[in-house]
Amino acid sequence: MKDMHAITLGVNGRYHDLVVEARRTLADMLRHDLGYTGTHLGCEHGICGACTVILNDVPVRACLVFGVQADGAEVRTVEGLAHGEQLSDLQQSFSDHHALQCGFCTPGFLMLIEAYFAESQPTALTEEKARELVAANLCRCTGYQGIVEAVLATARARQDAKDNRS
Amino acid sequence: MSVIGARLPRKEDPRLLRGRGRFGDDISAPGQLWARIVRSPSAHGQVRGLDVTEAAKAPGITNVITAKDLPPGLVIPVRLAVGSADLSPYLQPVLAADTVRYVGEPLAVVLGDDPYRCEDAAELVDIDIADLPPVIDAVSARDNENTAAELTLGYGDTGAAFASARHVVSIELAIGRHTGVPLEPRCLLAVPGPGNTDRGELDIFGMTKVPVFNRDLLAGMLGLDETLIHVHAIDAGGGFGIRGEFYPEDFLIPWLALRLGRPVKWAEDRAEHLMAANHSRQQHHRIAAAFDDDGRITGLRDDIVHDNGAYCRTHGVAVPELTVAMLPGPYRIPAYRGRVRVVLTNKTPCGTYRAPGRFEGTSAREHLLDVAATQLGIDPIQLRERNLLTKDDMPHHRHITTLGTDLVLDTGDYPALLAAAVKEAKRLGYRDLAPDRPRPQPRGFGLAMFVEKSGLGPQETADVTVSKSGTVHVFSGGTSVGQGIETVLTQIAADALGVDPHVVRVVAGDTAAQPFGAGSWASRSTVVGGTAVHQAATAVRERAVQLAARMLETAEADLEVRDGSIGVRGDPNARVTLAAVARAAEPAGGYLAAGEPAGLSARRRFEVARMTYPYGVHAAVVEVDAGTGRVRVLRYLVAYEVGRAINPMLVEGQLIGGVAQGIGGALFEEFSYDDAGQPQAITFIEYRMPTAAEIPPVDVLLAQDAPSPGNPLGVMGAGEGGVNAVGAAVANAVRDALGLAGGIGQLPLTPARVRTLAGAAEGAA
Numbered sequence: 001m002k003d004m005h006a007i008t009l010g011v012n013g014r015y016h017d018l019v020v021e022a023r024r025t026l027a028d029m030l031r032h033d034l035g036y037t038g039t040h041l042g043c044e045h046g047i048c049g050a051c052t053v054i055l056n057d058v059p060v061r062a063c064l065v066f067g068v069q070a071d072g073a074e075v076r077t078v079e080g081l082a083h084g085e086q087l088s089d090l091q092q093s094f095s096d097h098h099a100l101q102c103g104f105c106t107p108g109f110l111m112l113i114e115a116y117f118a119e120s121q122p123t124a125l126t127e128e129k130a131r132e133l134v135a136a137n138l139c140r141c142t143g144y145q146g147i148v149e150a151v152l153a154t155a156r157a158r159q160d161a162k163d164n165r166s
Numbered sequence: 167m168s169v170i171g172a173r174l175p176r177k178e179d180p181r182l183l184r185g186r187g188r189f190g191d192d193i194s195a196p197g198q199l200w201a202r203i204v205r206s207p208s209a210h211g212q213v214r215g216l217d218v219t220e221a222a223k224a225p226g227i228t229n230v231i232t233a234k235d236l237p238p239g240l241v242i243p244v245r246l247a248v249g250s251a252d253l254s255p256y257l258q259p260v261l262a263a264d265t266v267r268y269v270g271e272p273l274a275v276v277l278g279d280d281p282y283r284c285e286d287a288a289e290l291v292d293i294d295i296a297d298l299p300p301v302i303d304a305v306s307a308r309d310n311e312n313t314a315a316e317l318t319l320g321y322g323d324t325g326a327a328f329a330s331a332r333h334v335v336s337i338e339l340a341i342g343r344h345t346g347v348p349l350e351p352r353c354l355l356a357v358p359g360p361g362n363t364d365r366g367e368l369d370i371f372g373m374t375k376v377p378v379f380n381r382d383l384l385a386g387m388l389g390l391d392e393t394l395i396h397v398h399a400i401d402a403g404g405g406f407g408i409r410g411e412f413y414p415e416d417f418l419i420p421w422l423a424l425r426l427g428r429p430v431k432w433a434e435d436r437a438e439h440l441m442a443a444n445h446s447r448q449q450h451h452r453i454a455a456a457f458d459d460d461g462r463i464t465g466l467r468d469d470i471v472h473d474n475g476a477y478c479r480t481h482g483v484a485v486p487e488l489t490v491a492m493l494p495g496p497y498r499i500p501a502y503r504g505r506v507r508v509v510l511t512n513k514t515p516c517g518t519y520r521a522p523g524r525f526e527g528t529s530a531r532e533h534l535l536d537v538a539a540t541q542l543g544i545d546p547i548q549l550r551e552r553n554l555l556t557k558d559d560m561p562h563h564r565h566i567t568t569l570g571t572d573l574v575l576d577t578g579d580y581p582a583l584l585a586a587a588v589k590e591a592k593r594l595g596y597r598d599l600a601p602d603r604p605r606p607q608p609r610g611f612g613l614a615m616f617v618e619k620s621g622l623g624p625q626e627t628a629d630v631t632v633s634k635s636g637t638v639h640v641f642s643g644g645t646s647v648g649q650g651i652e653t654v655l656t657q658i659a660a661d662a663l664g665v666d667p668h669v670v671r672v673v674a675g676d677t678a679a680q681p682f683g684a685g686s687w688a689s690r691s692t693v694v695g696g697t698a699v700h701q702a703a704t705a706v707r708e709r710a711v712q713l714a715a716r717m718l719e720t721a722e723a724d725l726e727v728r729d730g731s732i733g734v735r736g737d738p739n740a741r742v743t744l745a746a747v748a749r750a751a752e753p754a755g756g757y758l759a760a761g762e763p764a765g766l767s768a769r770r771r772f773e774v775a776r777m778t779y780p781y782g783v784h785a786a787v788v789e790v791d792a793g794t795g796r797v798r799v800l801r802y803l804v805a806y807e808v809g810r811a812i813n814p815m816l817v818e819g820q821l822i823g824g825v826a827q828g829i830g831g832a833l834f835e836e837f838s839y840d841d842a843g844q845p846q847a848i849t850f851i852e853y854r855m856p857t858a859a860e861i862p863p864v865d866v867l868l869a870q871d872a873p874s875p876g877n878p879l880g881v882m883g884a885g886e887g888g889v890n891a892v893g894a895a896v897a898n899a900v901r902d903a904l905g906l907a908g909g910i911g912q913l914p915l916t917p918a919r920v921r922t923l924a925g926a927a928e929g930a931a
Contacts, residue, residue, distance in 0.1 A: 023282065037192035038185015040403070042349040043436040047850035050349060078185035087183060095179040098819045102648025103182025104189060104350045104403030135859035138850070140349045140404050141648050142819060143826035143888075144858035 007071035012080030029067035049137030059115035078107035101141030122155035190353025195429035202284035209843020215294035233263035251315035267476035270441030300512035300843035304473035322501030327465025331456030343448035350403020356423035375410020376685035405647030407518035444517030488523030491568030532894035587783035587805035610903025614894035620883025621693030628698035631767035636745030643683015645675030662703035689883025705768035795917030824888020
């Protein structure tokens with residue numbers, strides 16, 4: 001007998017009721033039960049970060065969280081970043097700076113960086129800090145240069161927008 | 167301005183950025199079973215028993231199969247046969263029956279409706295293996311039974327060259343076992359057709375590299391007509407040589423789907439990937455060069471032991487062959503002999519990893535040159551300048567064949583690129599970062615030069631079709647592994663057809679859409695695949711002009727093609743769009759002559775007899791902590807001649823990404839084994855791929871001064887020039903930092919090894 005649990009969670013503002021096995025990871029639940037296949041699994045042991053999603057405002061490795069732990073939570077995945085057909089500024093910056101090649105690690109980086117921006121002042125982002133942030137996840141294609149540039153450019157643009165508003 | 171050469175944003179980006187890419191495990195089929203492979207826990211042994219009773223009874227399990235259930239005698243054949251060696255005794259069975267030869271070798275497959283339960287049940291398979299002594303170290307394995315092949319390439323009289331040499335310099339260098347490790351693990355989904363399973367229709371998702379080859383091979387093994395198998399084009403999370411070769415799973419999953427009449431899916435986990443997918447690189451070089459009084463090379467020889475792991479897989483002995491074939495690099499070498507012994511060990515079998523044979527050979531040759539420069543009292547850059555082939559030497563016949571082609575260096579100005587790289591490194595202040603004066607954490611500068619190869623034939627086929635909406639469809643035989651093939655082929659097609667890149671749509675690697683594709687590997691897609699697209703698009707353009715002349719009732723010579731339409735020169739009102747021409751080419755379009763086939767499309771095949779040879783220079787500045795043994799790469803420069811860049815942004819991306827992988831192989835990544843043959847790196851904790859913290863800013867000097875004479879676009883490949891010389895440049899920089907008299911001996915330069923080297927240097931001082 002599988003140890004099943006009924007849970008409710010929000011993903012990118014949409015609510016889902018489902019029954020999951022206790023040991024099922026949040027990543028598998030998002031991907032295979034709910035169809036959010038943009039969250040990718042690269043190692044399933046918490047190192048590569050391709051499965052990074054934002055769980056109640058905190059970036060987590062969805063391979064290290066059980067689905068049942070997300071009961072009642074709000075999850076943001078890569079599918080929730082764009083505004084309709086319009087890429088977010090960070091997504092656009094990734095394309096502009098050639099910050100992705102195969103694109104497999106990209107959703108994890110995007111969610112990691114969005115979570116950082118949500119809690120930090122973009123002015124505080126030096127290149128060194130950007131590298132430290134990005135070093136949380138693995139990319140095998142780009143050598144990270146484009147990713148670091150995309151993060152810095154987005155931080156600058158967001159700071160400029162904020163300065164113009166105030 | 168032509169769209170060729172533009173930094174066009176990638177066509178692939180929007181879907182990948184939105185999480186709408188379609189990778190292997192993103193695709194499922196109704197009613198699918200999941201497969202879990204049961205693998206050998208032993209490096210070498212006799213299989214005494216394999217009891218699947220308990221596993222088969224486990225909840226949710228539908229089937230467990232072992233070698234006994236398979237058609238007899240199935241092995242994975244060699245795709246890339248070179249030389250005359252008979253490798254048939256060394257091929258890998260699909261499932262091991264009597265003997266296991268490495269940890270991770272497939273023994274059984276468990277199938278069920280839930281991957282978690284399959285994994286549980288796989289643990290219940292009772293494996294009884296009588297261990298045999300494993301062979302772990304290829305160099306000390308003197309036993310001829312372990313030698314699968316021996317190859318020697320060369321020319322000239324090396325014996326005489328070394329006998330009469332003024333100086334002979336030699337080093338030993340071991341290259342560590344590492345591999346591509348794409349971030350997406352392998353995945354396969356096989357879906358049988360709706361008819362009777364004996365009709366054999368199969369849809370397959372996840373064979374991304376050489377889909378037509380794999381389709382044909384699979385059809386042969388299954389006894390099916392190859393056109394009944396449809397390999398679909400999907401995204402792949404990185405290629406790097408390892409992905410898409412025909413592995414045991416590539417037979418098992420489709421075979422099970424047909425046999426059971428249900429879709430079967432297999433998604434490997436990371437531990438499986440690290441012990442079951444191809445390893446690469448592990449070689450031991452004993453390399454020596456003979457010099458005359460002026461520091462000119464008179465002879466070069468290298469004796470190599472190539473550790474191929476437990477079997478010869480799809481690459482056969484192509485990697486060792488490439489190693490010795492490409493070893494002379496960009497230099498004038500009157501006499502050369504490269505000998506390589508291919509040794510089988512009880513470790514994961516090997517295949518290619520980006521710049522196969524060249525990362526290894528360049529490391530050995532370029533490190534030897536730096537040691538020689540010290541011993542001869544010549545500056546390392548001057549020593550290279552003195553020995554480089556020059557523009558006047560081109561074309562230079564090496565009198566070596568590799569991968570069945572003559573090695574002819576047909577274009578380039580090596581000294582000019584070296585001078586440009588040295589100047590650029592100086593301009594960027596590399597020398598100031600690594601001053602001569604001693605520091606507590608010494609810094610060093612290292613440089614290495616190399617010749618790459620790209621554009622391997624023999625052919626690629628492309629179809630270009632204009633549909634009634636005016637969309638230009640490109641059906642290429644290449645596959646999308648992250649390199650940006652859709653963007654590059656779009657640019658080539660848009661340029662040839664005079665259309666906006668937005669109207670071009672590329673399908674890469676679908677066997678139904680392009681049944682004659684040769685795949686994406688060996689840095690061939692832009693060179694061979696791109697040229698095929700160029701030719702097909704050019705043919706479509708000519709056909710469109712022919713039809714437009716009929717529509718506009720004018721002569722073809724009076725027409726011009728511009729911005730997606732064809733018009734009479736000087737008459738802005740007399741124009742037809744490409745979409746209108748496509749409609750005119752419909753069966754009832756009204757403009758087809760009797761007997762002409764309908765449609766605005768063309769298929770072209772580009773054949774090449776020889777490869778193209780791009781080349782480059784790498785330079786590194788490193789800082790060594792002699793206390794901890796940590797090496798930090800502070801700056802890295804790649805100067806690379808690509809002939810012509812279709813999209814410079816993508817070329818730079820290839821080079822920078824390659825550098826990061828090279829730094830991994832030079833400093834961090836290594837598949838080590840214990841004495842019992844147990845792999846010591848089966849997670850990302852032990853297999854240490856570099857993060858952003860270990861990769862420095864990379865400077866790129868992209869040269870387009872030597873267009874390839876071998877194709878109409880003048881292009882050469884860019885996939886492997888970033889990784890080729892990193893081992894060499896980093897080794898040279900660390901040697902410089904530590905002030906070593908000899909070589910560094912071994913890559914990767916792990917902290918323990920660097921501490922040993924630093925201690926030895928200290929002792930000698």
